[in-house]
Amino acid sequence: MGSERTFLTTHNLCIGYPAKGGENRLLTNLNLSLRESQMVCFMGPNGSGKSSLLRTLAGLQKPISGSVSFPGADHSHRVEHKIAVVLTDRIQAVNLTVEEVIAFGRYPHLGWNITLSNTDREHVTRAIDQVRIQHLLKKRVYELSDGQLQMVMIARALAQDTPILLLDEPTAHLDLNNRVEIMNLLRDLSRSMHKAILLATHELDLALQTADRIWLTGKNNTILEGLPEDLVLNGSFDEIFRFKGFDLKTGKVIHQPFRNISIQLIGEGAAYLWTKNALERNGFDVSDVRQPISITVLSDSSSLRWSVTRSEGVEEVSTIEELITSL
Numbered sequence: 001m002g003s004e005r006t007f008l009t010t011h012n013l014c015i016g017y018p019a020k021g022g023e024n025r026l027l028t029n030l031n032l033s034l035r036e037s038q039m040v041c042f043m044g045p046n047g048s049g050k051s052s053l054l055r056t057l058a059g060l061q062k063p064i065s066g067s068v069s070f071p072g073a074d075h076s077h078r079v080e081h082k083i084a085v086v087l088t089d090r091i092q093a094v095n096l097t098v099e100e101v102i103a104f105g106r107y108p109h110l111g112w113n114i115t116l117s118n119t120d121r122e123h124v125t126r127a128i129d130q131v132r133i134q135h136l137l138k139k140r141v142y143e144l145s146d147g148q149l150q151m152v153m154i155a156r157a158l159a160q161d162t163p164i165l166l167l168d169e170p171t172a173h174l175d176l177n178n179r180v181e182i183m184n185l186l187r188d189l190s191r192s193m194h195k196a197i198l199l200a201t202h203e204l205d206l207a208l209q210t211a212d213r214i215w216l217t218g219k220n221n222t223i224l225e226g227l228p229e230d231l232v233l234n235g236s237f238d239e240i241f242r243f244k245g246f247d248l249k250t251g252k253v254i255h256q257p258f259r260n261i262s263i264q265l266i267g268e269g270a271a272y273l274w275t276k277n278a279l280e281r282n283g284f285d286v287s288d289v290r291q292p293i294s295i296t297v298l299s300d301s302s303s304l305r306w307s308v309t310r311s312e313g314v315e316e317v318s319t320i321e322e323l324i325t326s327l
Helices: 051-057 098-109 117-133 146-159 176-192 205-208 226-233 236-243 269-281 320-326
Strands: 004-017 022-030 031-036 038-043 064-068 083-084 164-168 194-198 213-217 221-224 262-266 285-287 293-299 306-312 313-317
Touching: 004 051, 022 051, 022 098, 031 038, 031 194, 038 051, 038 176, 038 205, 051 164, 051 226, 083 146, 098 117, 098 146, 117 146, 146 164, 146 176, 164 176, 176 194, 176 205, 176 262, 205 226, 213 226, 221 236, 226 236, 269 285, 269 293, 269 320, 285 313, 306 320, 313 320
Parallel strands: 038 194, 038 213, 083 164, 164 194, 262 285, 262 293
Antiparallel strands: 004 022, 004 031, 004 064, 213 221, 293 306, 306 313
């Protein structure tokens, strides 16, 4: 920490787009940086400027004012030699094979004859290996699932061989398993390939567990940034998203007890946490101090069970469903 190179900086950057009678400024006074070996998750409400900022950083959209610079980069290189982008646009040429799509990542490096050199082919092969999609190479785009296509687009960006990778909603429309796989892949690539990765995402739970830093669109058209944990504990997330019935500090939906029954729960580990969740979801007030009803989670290497103690005696059950029914 602290010795990573800075790959990108913004200087009083203001982004937006022309509007009738003036300008629509989405984000202003941005002084941000992307550093080597870091994955940054960019979060905020819909319409707050996340996609516009990504496009501005990539040189696809002009800023209203301010600038983007690349410290230490060769100024003779084009932006596409510094930044690879994975946007939400769908591929139109659906008859291309996966291998052909990934090879397009080398296009910014090709000469006038548009022929892949041995070096280009090495980059393509390395990208395929990094994303582990060798089994998809001969498939055509229309044959891929959404998750597989996202992996292919990430491989194409890696084949471009840039220090910076920008992604817009890379986990959109994917199931949980694919979302986790892609977030873990990007985090691992940032470290193993020493890249700066910035992704706009709505995956709050995954971002908090995988990101090195968070950019959070805040009030007054600016961006708050910091470690995920700091932004949770100082209330920044709560202020921006105004969660309704969700406690970000515990990561749980807030349940209101409606049975007027207090229960002492004794135990530890995953079984304790899921038991507490089930009891609270079913309207019980769960406490760790003595109550008329006490439940102890009993677990060993071969079994899991629950002991319920109340004035009329002790009862053991073997599932949470049986536990809830007995109460």
